[in-house]
Amino acid sequence: MVKFDQFINVIHSAVQSANEALMQENLKLLETYFEDAxxxxxxxxxxxxxxxxxxxxxxxxxxxxxxxxxxxxxxxxxxxxxxxxxxxxxxxxxxSLRAKTVALQFPEQSSNGITMRNAHVPLISLVPVTMAQVSEVKFKTPLELQVENDELIISFSPTVSESKIENQHTVASIEITITPQASAAGLKALIKGYDNLLRSQIPN
Known part of the structure; x- marks a missing residue:
């Protein structure tokens, strides 16, 4: 048997750990798009x-x-x-990191006709950035409920049938949905800045 609030904390901690593991994987994207300055x-x-x-x-x-x-x-x-x-x-x-870039040539109209002009293109503007996160967790299980010292106590009941769940007030089913906070807009702003830099180099 376990206290209800402890049960919720365990689930929440597990979700946080999963998100932290994904975050560490997402940080590896820095090695793809940036290099040491x-x-x-x-x-x-x-x-x-x-x-x-x-x-x-x-x-x-x-x-x-x-x-x-x-x-x-x-x-x-x-x-x-x-x-x-x-x-x-x-x-x-x-x-200190700087964006990895590649030099791409663009045609440009000049007084001498069509000439090729180099533009230094950040990789982060060329390759889509995909980042994973745990968006939702649902946990549903039959639980036996009781109150001890004004605290809600629960225990798992794997053998409880659906009919027993419906007929007994001491048995309940709980569904928990946990949604993490939205990601910061810093990455979008960073990519937008590099996109603007790229547009300034491309001939009209």
């Missing part, structure tokens, strides 16, 4: 250069030594924050 590694290199410069200045005895020591400490902390502790030498910042 390597900006985070450039940032780390800049910090390394700044640290080297400060260390050289600290070798001199100047009145601003204390201030520079504090600056060195700050830069060291910033660099440490960038490093991935699990993989030394790599950054744990989110990667």
């Amino acid at each position: 390597d900006e985070s590694q450039e940032m780390k290199a800049s910090l390394d250069e700044a640290l080297d410069s400060i260390e050289k200045i600290l070798q001199q005895t100047k009145p601003t030594r204390e201030v520079l020591q504090q600056a060195l400490k700050s830069f060291s902390g910033a660099r440490k924050a960038l490093e991935n502790e699990d993989k030394p030498g790599t950054t744990k910042l989110a990667k």
Whole structure:
């Protein structure tokens, strides 16, 4: 036997887990349409250069030594924050991504006749993006119901017949429909932006 609210929570958690698994698969689409821009590694290199410069200045005895020591400490902390502790030498910042593109040629009328013009087309504007999600879950089963300490308690009754379900008030059938929240419109806006970029390159 189980409390009714616990029963609902278990079903809800299962649906959430399924959606999270699908979300991880959907995130792999980023590898299809985007590539690493390597900006985070450039940032780390800049910090390394700044640290080297400060260390050289600290070798001199100047009145601003204390201030520079504090600056060195700050830069060291910033660099440490960038490093991935699990993989030394790599950054744990989110990667900057850029859209993968292909060069396609379009005919264009010019004073010299028809010429071919290259347009850099984002793959995300060419290949349809399909993302899966759990849209609806229905759970229906015969349950035995009873109240204990002002709490609704349920138990599964696999052997209960349909006639018994109809004739006994202590047995019920429950149907639960769970619909997840709608996906954010960010992806649509992103694709629209790349579509506009593509249209600006295509000759009229």
